[in-house]
Amino acid sequence: MRYSQYLLPTLKETPSDAEVISHQLMMRAGMIRKVAAGVYNYMPLGLRSVRKMEQIIREEMNKAGAIECLMPMANPAELWQESGRWEKYGKELLRFKDRKETDFCMGPTHEEVVTDIVRNTVNSYRQLPLNLYQIQTKFRDEIRPRFGLMRGREFIMKDAYSFDLNDEGADKSYSKMYQAYRNIFNRCGLKFRAVEADSGAIGGSFSHEFMVLAESGEDGIVSCDTCEYAANVEKAELIYRDLKMPEATAELQKIDTPDQKTIEEVAAFLKVPAEKLVKTLIVQTSDDEVLAVLLRGDRELNMIKLNNLLNVDWVLMAEDAIVREVTGAPAGFAGPIGLKIKVIADTEVMGMADFVVGGNAVDVHYTGANVERDFKVSRFADLRQAVAGDPCPRCDGGKFESWRGIEVGHVFKLGTKYSDAMNATVLDAQGKSIPLVMGCYGIGVGRTVAAAIEQNHDENGMMLPMPLAPFQVQILMLSAKDDEVREAAEKLYAELLDMGIEVLLDDRDERPGIKFKDADLVGIPLRVTVGAKALKDGNVELKKRVDGEQSLVPLAGAAKKLQQLVDAALA
RNA sequence: CGGAGCGUAGCGCAGCCUGGUAGCGCGCCUGGUUUGGGACCAGGAUGUCGGAGGUUCGAAUCCUCUCGCUCCGACCA
Numbered sequence: 001m002r003y004s005q006y007l008l009p010t011l012k013e014t015p016s017d018a019e020v021i022s023h024q025l026m027m028r029a030g031m032i033r034k035v036a037a038g039v040y041n042y043m044p045l046g047l048r049s050v051r052k053m054e055q056i057i058r059e060e061m062n063k064a065g066a067i068e069c070l071m072p073m074a075n076p077a078e079l080w081q082e083s084g085r086w087e088k089y090g091k092e093l094l095r096f097k098d099r100k101e102t103d104f105c106m107g108p109t110h111e112e113v114v115t116d117i118v119r120n121t122v123n124s125y126r127q128l129p130l131n132l133y134q135i136q137t138k139f140r141d142e143i144r145p146r147f148g149l150m151r152g153r154e155f156i157m158k159d160a161y162s163f164d165l166n167d168e169g170a171d172k173s174y175s176k177m178y179q180a181y182r183n184i185f186n187r188c189g190l191k192f193r194a195v196e197a198d199s200g201a202i203g204g205s206f207s208h209e210f211m212v213l214a215e216s217g218e219d220g221i222v223s224c225d226t227c228e229y230a231a232n233v234e235k236a237e238l239i240y241r242d243l244k245m246p247e248a249t250a251e252l253q254k255i256d257t258p259d260q261k262t263i264e265e266v267a268a269f270l271k272v273p274a275e276k277l278v279k280t281l282i283v284q285t286s287d288d289e290v291l292a293v294l295l296r297g298d299r300e301l302n303m304i305k306l307n308n309l310l311n312v313d314w315v316l317m318a319e320d321a322i323v324r325e326v327t328g329a330p331a332g333f334a335g336p337i338g339l340k341i342k343v344i345a346d347t348e349v350m351g352m353a354d355f356v357v358g359g360n361a362v363d364v365h366y367t368g369a370n371v372e373r374d375f376k377v378s379r380f381a382d383l384r385q386a387v388a389g390d391p392c393p394r395c396d397g398g399k400f401e402s403w404r405g406i407e408v409g410h411v412f413k414l415g416t417k418y419s420d421a422m423n424a425t426v427l428d429a430q431g432k433s434i435p436l437v438m439g440c441y442g443i444g445v446g447r448t449v450a451a452a453i454e455q456n457h458d459e460n461g462m463m464l465p466m467p468l469a470p471f472q473v474q475i476l477m478l479s480a481k482d483d484e485v486r487e488a489a490e491k492l493y494a495e496l497l498d499m500g501i502e503v504l505l506d507d508r509d510e511r512p513g514i515k516f517k518d519a520d521l522v523g524i525p526l527r528v529t530v531g532a533k534a535l536k537d538g539n540v541e542l543k544k545r546v547d548g549e550q551s552l553v554p555l556a557g558a559a560k561k562l563q564q565l566v567d568a569a570l571a
Numbered sequence: 572c573g574g575a576g577c578g579u580a581g582c583g584c585a586g587c588c589u590g591g592u593a594g595c596g597c598g599c600c601u602g603g604u605u606u607g608g609g610a611c612c613a614g615g616a617u618g619u620c621g622g623a624g625g626u627u628c629g630a631a632u633c634c635u636c637u638c639g640c641u642c643c644g645a646c647c648a
Contacts, residue, residue, distance in 0.1 A: 009581095011582065011598095012582085012583095012597065012598080012609065013582060013583055013597070013598095014583090015582075015583085016577095016582090016583070016584090016641085017640075017641055017642090019641090019642085034640095036639090036640090037639085037640065037641090090646090091572090092646075092647085108647095109648090138648080140646090140647075140648090142646075142647075143572075143645085143646070144642090144643095144644090144646090146641085146642085150648095151647075151648090155648070156648095157648055158648090159648085209648095210648095218647095314645090407647080407648065408648070409648070410647090410648065442648050443648065444647095444648030445648085446648090447648055448648085476607095478606085478607065479606065479607090481606085482606095510606095510609095511605085511606055511607090511608090511609080511610065512606065512607045512608065513606090513607080513608040513609050513610080514608085514609050515607095515608085515609095516607075516608045516609085517608065517609050518609085520608090529607080531607060532607090533607070
């Protein structure tokens with residue numbers, strides 16, 4: 001492709017509404033342009049990367065035995081009413097009517113449609129297993145779209161749905177997809193973790209999220225440094241091997257702690273580490289219950305774990321008025337001793353003795369507090385947020401490392417939720433009608449490209465890995481007016497095209513500085529500079545975008561050398 | 572939906588408080604000089620000041636309504 005004839009509108013300045021790097025760079029490199037909130041044009045350059053991502057997905061899905069199809073964006077309400085989601089999905093489902101006033105929605109996901117296909121076409125267990133996938137534009141009317149392609153309302157997604165006769169089959173389908181996903185993200189050259197996820201409202205027995213590691217990730221995750229275990233911090237299990245309740249050795253003592261409210265203040269005031277404190281959080285639930293939660297002073301409460309434990313819709317920190325009512329003191333002095341409400345504690349607290357707690361009165365704390373002797377705990381449970389260094393629950397000796405991650409894929413075992421609701425059954429070998437066991441598997445295509453940029457960039461621009469890069473090689477024709485330079489660049493360009501290499505020739509009549517800056521911004525992995533200097537000796541300059549490694553190569557052998565480098569980067 | 576903020580040239584912004592000729596930088600066009608990391612000189616084009624209504628002799632500026640967008644909270648590929 002010739003730059004002079006291409007549409008590659010780069011921006012010198014960062015658009016003011018782009019918050020994250022990938023969004024900024026995709027805008028600046030002319031990959032995307034916004035049309036409406038959370039709705040983007042894929043510009044020629046951006047589309048090239050998106051298509052590459054899709055192709056990798058397609059190849060790996062096909063290899064795993066999935067079959068591509070394409071379902072409509074416009075879904076009739078009828079199917080959604082059948083599954084019950086027309087009512088349940090809420091405002092995120094973009095609804096509209098056709099000219100006959102029939103209700104439709106833009107598909108945010110396609111369980112209903114695919115289930116409808118299968119129930120109409122699959123009747124026998126002999127036709128199983130079946131895995132149908134598509135790469136489609138989805139629409140979810142998110143309340144707050146942001147971060148460019150990272151969280152758009154309209155976005156391209158690969159979604160796959162597996163159908164099996166029974167659980168064992170479904171598990172097999174699931175693990176095939178799990179492996180296919182690993183292959184996909186590996187091929188993209190991304191650092192990622194497959195984490196155990198909360199299967200949430202959709203239910204089902206297990207679920208993994210595929211997270212690309214990046215500083216700017218929205219999710220906190222932990223992974224074991226020795227085994228395969230990885231999980232969202234919200235879900236990461238904690239384990240206490242050989243936990244015993246130690247003997248109390250200290251007397252319970254009431255002490256004055258004037259104006260010392262936070263854990264840091266109290267710890268500093270008493271000259272003890274925060275680990276020797278136990279904090280008491282007063283929470284209220286959707287069932288109108290108020291209870292106290294105990295955690296070691298330096299730990300964070302994991303609301304999701306608490307939520308699941310209590311089995312309620314939501315849990316919140318109690319309002320000030322409630323705190324005063326149950327503890328008799330303003331926030332900052334709550335403690336378990338003498339509380340009338342139910343007290344639950346993080347398991348870790350069980351292993352603590354002689355600790356500091358709030359005194360339920362202004363400017364008062366207790367030291368030397370102990371469970372059982374001084375107060376009762378109705379229940380111990382894993383309630384705290386996992387952090388780096390925590391021991392792995394699945395292996396011996398492994399420790400957690402912590403990361404930020406961007407969720408780019410999700411695999412779910414669905415069970416029979418949709419097949420039951422929509423009556424998708426087959427006859428088994430005994431002629432009995434049984435509901436299909438389903439799984440669903442999504443990958444955010446644009447999001448993965450954005451995540452790849454988050455993970456691969458520097459201050460000058462993008463550094464997309466070869467498999468996702470819009471072009472493989474860029475030639476900078478440094479002076480379009482110099483005949484020798486032009487001819488040499490043209491020759492190399494033609495050779496590379498012949499070899500089937502994806503090459504962008506910057507033949508614009510621009511100053512070198514502009515070409516260099518744009519090249520860095522777009523970040524095509526291999527850059528060849530054809531300039532008068534090196535050409536005098538018959539050479540061109542080769543520079544790798546990732547590490548900045550430069551070398552002079554003879555013009556004559558440049559094409560071959562480039563081909564080797566491209567091949568190596570794709571292997 | 573709750574809270575905060577912004578809509579002025581393609582992009583980034585000033586002007587608004589205190590009403591009176593719409594401005595700056597970048598980009599764009601023309602000519603010239605330049606040509607290895609976002610050049611310089613000279614000339615030029617570009618705006619329903621988001622929209623509607625109101626106040627006023629006069630509104631980008633004040634008032635009301637409206638639409639769009641961005642940011643902070645609960646959802647998610």
